[in-house]
Amino acid sequence: MATQTATSIIRVQNVSKVFGSKKKQALAMRRSGRSKAETEEKIKTTVAVMDAEFDVYKGETFVLIGLSGSGKSTLLRCLNGLIKPSEGSVLLENENIGRLDRRRLQQIRRNKIGMVFQNVGLLPNRNVLDNIMFGLEVKGVEKSVREKKAKDALEMVRLNGQAYKRVDELSGGMKQRVGLARALASDQEILLMDEPFSALDPLIRREMQKLFLDIQGEVQKTVIFVTHDLDEALMLGHRAAVMKDGEIVQFGTSEDILGDPANDYVEQLVQGVDYSKIRTAKSAMKPLKAIAYQNESPQVVLRRMKANHLPAIFVMKRDGTLSGLIQLPQVTNLAEKRRQDLSAITPNPCHRVGMETPLREILPLYSDQPVPVAVVDKDHRLKGEITPVSLINSLTKEIQDYERKKSDLTEAVQE
Amino acid sequence: MTTPDKLIPSIPLSSWANAFVDWLTANFSGLFNIINDVFEGFVGLLHWLLASPSPLIVVVLISLIAWWLAGWRVSLFTCFGLLLIISLRLWDSAMLTLALVLASTLISLIFGIPLGILTYRFHKVRVVIKPILDIMQTMPAFVYLIPAVLIFGLGNVTALLATFIFAMPPAVRLTYLGLTHVPQATLEAAEAFGATEWQKLFKVQLPLALPMIMSGVNQVIMLSLSMVVIASMVGAGGLGAEVLRSISMLDVGLGFVAGISVVIIAIILDRVTIYSTRKKKIISK
Numbered sequence: 198m199a200t201q202t203a204t205s206i207i208r209v210q211n212v213s214k215v216f217g218s219k220k221k222q223a224l225a226m227r228r229s230g231r232s233k234a235e236t237e238e239k240i241k242t243t244v245a246v247m248d249a250e251f252d253v254y255k256g257e258t259f260v261l262i263g264l265s266g267s268g269k270s271t272l273l274r275c276l277n278g279l280i281k282p283s284e285g286s287v288l289l290e291n292e293n294i295g296r297l298d299r300r301r302l303q304q305i306r307r308n309k310i311g312m313v314f315q316n317v318g319l320l321p322n323r324n325v326l327d328n329i330m331f332g333l334e335v336k337g338v339e340k341s342v343r344e345k346k347a348k349d350a351l352e353m354v355r356l357n358g359q360a361y362k363r364v365d366e367l368s369g370g371m372k373q374r375v376g377l378a379r380a381l382a383s384d385q386e387i388l389l390m391d392e393p394f395s396a397l398d399p400l401i402r403r404e405m406q407k408l409f410l411d412i413q414g415e416v417q418k419t420v421i422f423v424t425h426d427l428d429e430a431l432m433l434g435h436r437a438a439v440m441k442d443g444e445i446v447q448f449g450t451s452e453d454i455l456g457d458p459a460n461d462y463v464e465q466l467v468q469g470v471d472y473s474k475i476r477t478a479k480s481a482m483k484p485l486k487a488i489a490y491q492n493e494s495p496q497v498v499l500r501r502m503k504a505n506h507l508p509a510i511f512v513m514k515r516d517g518t519l520s521g522l523i524q525l526p527q528v529t530n531l532a533e534k535r536r537q538d539l540s541a542i543t544p545n546p547c548h549r550v551g552m553e554t555p556l557r558e559i560l561p562l563y564s565d566q567p568v569p570v571a572v573v574d575k576d577h578r579l580k581g582e583i584t585p586v587s588l589i590n591s592l593t594k595e596i597q598d599y600e601r602k603k604s605d606l607t608e609a610v611q612e
Numbered sequence: 613m614t615t616p617d618k619l620i621p622s623i624p625l626s627s628w629a630n631a632f633v634d635w636l637t638a639n640f641s642g643l644f645n646i647i648n649d650v651f652e653g654f655v656g657l658l659h660w661l662l663a664s665p666s667p668l669i670v671v672v673l674i675s676l677i678a679w680w681l682a683g684w685r686v687s688l689f690t691c692f693g694l695l696l697i698i699s700l701r702l703w704d705s706a707m708l709t710l711a712l713v714l715a716s717t718l719i720s721l722i723f724g725i726p727l728g729i730l731t732y733r734f735h736k737v738r739v740v741i742k743p744i745l746d747i748m749q750t751m752p753a754f755v756y757l758i759p760a761v762l763i764f765g766l767g768n769v770t771a772l773l774a775t776f777i778f779a780m781p782p783a784v785r786l787t788y789l790g791l792t793h794v795p796q797a798t799l800e801a802a803e804a805f806g807a808t809e810w811q812k813l814f815k816v817q818l819p820l821a822l823p824m825i826m827s828g829v830n831q832v833i834m835l836s837l838s839m840v841v842i843a844s845m846v847g848a849g850g851l852g853a854e855v856l857r858s859i860s861m862l863d864v865g866l867g868f869v870a871g872i873s874v875v876i877i878a879i880i881l882d883r884v885t886i887y888s889t890r891k892k893k894i895i896s897k
Contacts, residue, residue, distance in 0.1 A: 277804060279800065306803075306805060306806035314797060314800070314801055314804075316797045317797070317801070318798040318799075320798060320816065320820070331805060331815070332805040335806055335807045335808075335815070376801075379805075383805065
């Protein structure tokens with residue numbers, strides 16, 4: 198429904214949260230442009246969140262992205278009153294969360310806003326099903342009803358058959374499923390998710406993200422999702438806010454942020470997700486078409502280079518380790534002088550990288566001369582080469598992946 | 613006279629203490645009589661329950677309880693231990709001691725656990741209660757036994773009071789400790805689902821603190837038992853009285869068998885309380 202998508206369900210207005218004394222002074226310092234670290238050092242007061250402002254619309258997944266210490270979890274906790282803002286207001290359908298009395302706040306948490314935590318917070322003395330029932334139990338739901346709802350939630354997170362297991366028998370991923378089921382069973386329309394998958398290993402995290410998307414497609418909740426992983430934000434969220442040192446530094450759809458980073462920080466975050474960390478030399482390396490040995494005759498090498506259209510060739514020492522790179526003119530010169538082997542010239546030194554070197558560190562190596570970079574193992578044996586072309590191919594593959602993801606996302610939004 | 617005595621005036625703390633006890637006995641005798649009757653009745657009831665049926669029936673019942681709470685090994689030991697006490701002809705004394713220990717443990721827990729919760733919840737209570745607990749555990753028992761005798765007279769109630777003062781602190785301390793060890797994340801989750809303070813206490817904090825509270829219960833029982841001889845000096849019966857009699861008559865044999873009986877009861881109570889928490893863990897698996 199078109200009208201529903203435009204309804205703001207949570208409105209965050211000028212929310213700031215200061216931990217420590219001298220709250221006003223600390224905020225004033227931050228607003229006058231001093232850094233968070235400087236404020237902390239000067240007056241021992243932490244401005245965790247500063248002047249945050251955004252709306253969350255019904256049915257969307259809104260993501261708060263930022264590195265640790267950026268204030269994203271604190272801001273999230275302001276939304277259900279676990280933390281009271283020092284300034285500003287959080288409006289949930291025109292009710293100011295920060296001003297409510299304890300009873301009303303409890304009602305809202307029971308019926309309107311659920312939450313999933315990074316460290317789950319399950320009760321070790323209860324089995325899986327009893328943990329999932331906790332929210333309903335607190336609400337005072339009748340036992341038969343809460344058992345039915347808990348079992349439904351258990352099925353949703355694909356944990357059928359695990360109902361009576363002890364919680365400490367479960368793996369990290371399974372625990373997080375129970376945490377998710379606990380929130381689903383209570384069936385609040387808003388779900389706060391505080392880095393729910395960050396502590397899981399990458400494969401399980403992927404699986405959980407997919408599971409979450411499936412479930413979200415089914416239940417259509419309004420989700421506010423906190424993460425430090427832009428990949429995750431991109432996959433799960435419709436719109437996102439990037440936080441740094443308590444401030445929202447960029448705001449928009451995930452595509453906006455990735456396509457046009459507002460500043461160095463966002464850029465760093467963006468790059469931190471893409472090729473720099475994940476893609477290594479191994480992924481851009483290609484096998485060598487031809488190599489030369491120091492004791493080979495220049496004529497033979499020359500023919501080999503011409504046959505393979507090589508402007509330069511790697512030269513190996515007799516023991517098989519890499520010596521360096523020789524350019525075509527040098528070899529031609531030797532051949533004309535009718536030398537017996539290549540030892541008459543010292544090969545030009547070339548850049549060598551290990552298999553696990555991130556691609557970002559390789560890029561600048563081409564700035565002085567566009568020759569191939571040698572990929573060697575720890576014994577200096579040549580494993581392959583990276584040319585500017587193979588590097589670009591590897592990176593564009595990354596971009597193609599992203600483009601595909603983006604179009605998937607737009608489709609999902611349009612649906 | 614030496615100089616410090618001239619400089620620092622003497623505080624008549626001892627006469628104040630005397631006056632205070634006099635004032636208590638003069639003005640609150642009615643209240644003390646009620647307390648006396650209630651406690652006396654309570655110990656009497658427990659003793660009657662343990663000692664009036666045929667000893668063999670009691671042995672079977674206690675062994676069954678031990679089995680249910682702590683498994684068959686403890687149950688077996690309980691059975692043989694109690695039979696040994698019967699053959700030592702100390703059954704009635706042992707049951708009175710058991711009644712006194714159970715009574716003082718129960719009273720200690722009734723006061724100690726809520727006090728532990730209050731200590732956890734309110735910083736002010738914590739500041740006040742800590743030195744009081746230290747005093748209770750370190751003040752020589754005879755210091756408060758004398759006024760207690762003046763107020764309640766010689767007998768089980770004074771013994772109960774002395775035992776309570778000595779044995780109650782671990783109940784407070786370990787309840788407090790157990791509550792502080794409940795993970796913050798779990799509490800936050802409960803809060804985020806709209807749990808009230810009471811729901812948090814009964815559904816999260818106390819269940820998670822239970823193992824620690826149970827080791828507090830164990831401590832209380834052990835400390836109560838260690839007070840039986842001192843308690844007998846203010847008129848409590850039971851195995852402590854047997855030990856006291858053996859000392860006054862220099863009867864080494866009587867002292868030995870009475871001592872052995874105390875040890876048997878101690879081991880039974882210790883194992884039952886310790887294994888009952890462990891077994892619970894296994895069951896909930």
